[in-house]
Amino acid sequence: MSSEKTGNLFEKRLGRYQAAIGLQPVDRIPIATGSNYFAEVYSGNTKQQTLYDPQKWLEAEEAFVCDFPEIDVLRDNRIYGPLFDAIGCKTYRLPGRDLPPDIQFQFVEDEYMKEQDYDKLIENPLRFMIESFLPKILGEFADPCAPRSHIAFLKAGMAQMMMGQVMRNRTVVLEEKHGMPQPMAGFFLAPYDVLADSMRGFTATMTDMFRRPEKLTAACDVLVDEVCHLALATADPFKRWPIFVPTHKAMFLSPSQFDRFYWPSFKKTLEILIEAGHTVRAYLEGNWSAHLHRLLELPKGKILFDIDTRGDIVKAKEILGGHSCIAGGVQDSRLILGTPKEVRDHVRELCRTVGTGGGYILSAGCNFPYDTKPENFRAMIDAVLEFGVYDSSLSPKPRELSPGVQTVASLKPRRLVTAWDVKKAELGEIKGDEELIRRNWEQLEQMAHVWIWQWIL
Amino acid sequence: MNDLSLALKDLDEKRVYELVEKELAAGARAIDIIESCNAGMVAVGELFASGAYFISELIFSAEILKEVMKRIETLLQAAPSGAGKGKIVIGTVKGDIHDIGKNIAATLLRGSGFEIIDLGVDVGAEKFVEALEKSGAKVLGMSALLNFAYPEMKKVVDAVIAAGLRDKVRIIIGGAPVNEQVREFSGADYAAADAVAGVEFCKNVYG
Structure with missing residues (x-):
């Protein structure tokens, strides 16, 4: 493909995706699944190869894009095996390492943080991470003073840089060679999920709501700034695509628990990110029907909500229609077990119901199932092209690029372990351009914080 | 339902433990305590089925029961038969x-x-x-x-x-x-x- 042609394709896809999220008119319903593990499976990789071999991963994506050029965005893998190995991350089982090569990675939940650790977390989150939490979940860091641990930290820092390079490279190749944008970049969790997923785990957090509700809410509050910094540091610097947040435990909460424990800190987090000029893609995992009305409190047209297979997309459209774009609708079981005819009828129905009036992106429930039959995927696309067209004369342009960081008054600056002022005092008189030294000093420390906070996911 | 069953049904954790101690002090057998707790758990299950309780209430009731079982473990001569419903x-x-x-x-x-x-x-x-x-x-x-x-x-x-x-x-x-x-x-x-x-x-x- 000529570079002009791929450039046009990129603009067309990105414009369509952004316009749908912003509730603007589009030519057709975008086919823009968030996580698409089917892409790598379709192309013949084992799941281990995708996590451990960036070249294989990219080749798989390229093959997929060539066979299904109608899709509007593509992202699948987010885990780089060598990084997890270097530091001995215990919160995941990985294919080929502790699972058969063809079984997808899985999260291992446990009570890594004890109830008596709440005060430490609330008092100084970073210190808690380094002294209490990371030694529990990172096997190579179990004895932080040992040489093995120091080497492991260096290795894992290097691995992080390698992963950054891999991600940049694939983004560039997909854009320049195939005109394919990303569905999202950067990530964070709702503060409640930070506790309920990786720190305290499900059962402990459930009982904390009864036994120590004040500690739980205080911890959620204190995590807002941390997850915001993580999200902003990992987001697309040009703000072209949304920042990703999967939500995990809201589905287990009663409406009053959601309102008290989950929503205040999550809402504040989302508001900060939107004020910073970003959009967000949120997976509403499980069934959010009892909580959807809360989302109307957020700014309009800034968040794309993925409705899970267990959710009710018709109800979601009723509540969120005209306020926020929703994605989803295609039942996982139809893609895996159904026939192309069933998929076609199913998609036609979706186009005619939830597709009406726009603000809708076609996808499966959050994670696109990787056992999808290729002929069903093809049938899904063809059905959108047949039934999901609004006005083919439209061709919305992408938003203007908006590089740079917008400061948000309600977000406190990151508390650095060694602030520049401290370092400067140690150095004494600066003989040249202080700004050059300061900028790099702070940037590296910011990167170190990202490394640390990524382990909440 | 007796007081212990009701306290468990209401998820009043402190009161459950107090009542267990009180009953044990009064000479209750472990099996009596288990029976009271079972009645409370059935009530929790009914509240869950009716939509009044959600998953967290269910989990918490199980956590309270676990604590009670831990307390009376040593008093149990033999494991309860668990004949029950099947x-x-x-x-x-x-x-x-x-x-x-x-x-x-x-x-x-x-x-x-x-x-x-x-x-x-x-x-x-x-x-x-x-x-x-x-x-x-x-x-x-x-x-x-x-x-x-x-x-x-x-x-x-x-x-x-x-x-x-x-x-x-x-x-x-x-x-x-x-x-x-x-x-x-x-x-x-x-x-x-x-x-x-x-x-x-x-x-x-x-x-």
Whole structure:
């Protein structure tokens, strides 16, 4: 493909995706699944190869894009095996390492943080991470003073840089060679999920709501700034695509628990990110029907909500229609077990119901199932092209690029372990351009914080 | 229901422990305490089924019960017979290590008086069959969160057939990715939309 042609394709896809999220008119319903593990499976990789071999991963994506050029965005893998190995991350089982090569990675939940650790977390989150939490979940860091641990930290820092390079490279190749944008970049969790997923785990957090509700809410509050910094540091610097947040435990909460424990800190987090000029893609995992009305409190047209297979997309459209774009609708079981005819009828129905009036992106429930039959995927696309067209004369342009960081008054600056002022005092008189030294000093420390906070996911 | 049952039903944790101590001091047997707690747990299950309680209440009631059991453990001469309503074999299928859904179902079933043989997560077909043979349970419950589990569920049903147990065992599947289409594919008898529906099904089997 000529570079002009791929450039046009990129603009067309990105414009369509952004316009749908912003509730603007589009030519057709975008086919823009968030996580698409089917892409790598379709192309013949084992799941281990995708996590451990960036070249294989990219080749798989390229093959997929060539066979299904109608899709509007593509992202699948987010885990780089060598990084997890270097530091001995215990919160995941990985294919080929502790699972058969063809079984997808899985999260291992446990009570890594004890109830008596709440005060430490609330008092100084970073210190808690380094002294209490990371030694529990990172096997190579179990004895932080040992040489093995120091080497492991260096290795894992290097691995992080390698992963950054891999991600940049694939983004560039997909854009320049195939005109394919990303569905999202950067990530964070709702503060409640930070506790309920990786720190305290499900059962402990459930009982904390009864036994120590004040500690739980205080911890959620204190995590807002941390997850915001993580999200902003990992987001697309040009703000072209949304920042990703999967939500995990809201589905287990009663409406009053959601309102008290989950929503205040999550809402504040989302508001900060939107004020910073970003959009967000949120997976509403499980069934959010009892909580959807809360989302109307957020700014309009800034968040794309993925409705899970267990959710009710018709109800979601009723509540969120005209306020926020929703994605989803295609039942996982139809893609895996159904026939192309069933998929076609199913998609036609979706186009005619939830597709009406726009603000809708076609996808499966959050994670696109990787056992999808290729002929069903093809049938899904063809059905959108047949039934999901609004006005083919439209061709919305992408938003203007908006590089740079917008400061948000309600977000406190990151508390650095060694602030520049401290370092400067140690150095004494600066003989040249202080700004050059300061900028790099702070940037590296910011990167170190990202490394640390990524382990909440 | 006595005070202890009511306190458990209301999730009044402190009061539950106080009442347990009080009853023990007054000479109550461990088995009496268990009976009171069971009545409380049945009430919690009913509140959950009616929508008044949510999952967290269910989990918390199980946590309180666990503490009570820990307290009276040493007083128990022998494990309670668990005759109850009947036996159920339950587990998350091979390849999947998620247990939240399975544990919720198990808690609710125990609360309803069933004896649960919980095989844990990542359970292979042969292990399910072995547990069915050993226990004589009339219900097999399979759980999954990940949708690659569909073929594994079918494999378990096929293994039950191969072992000659299919006409003696009713098979129920549950979990986020499960629906009628998956039930048909796997050959199970019932796809539970939620844990309450699963309990109802088990009650009918043993009813």
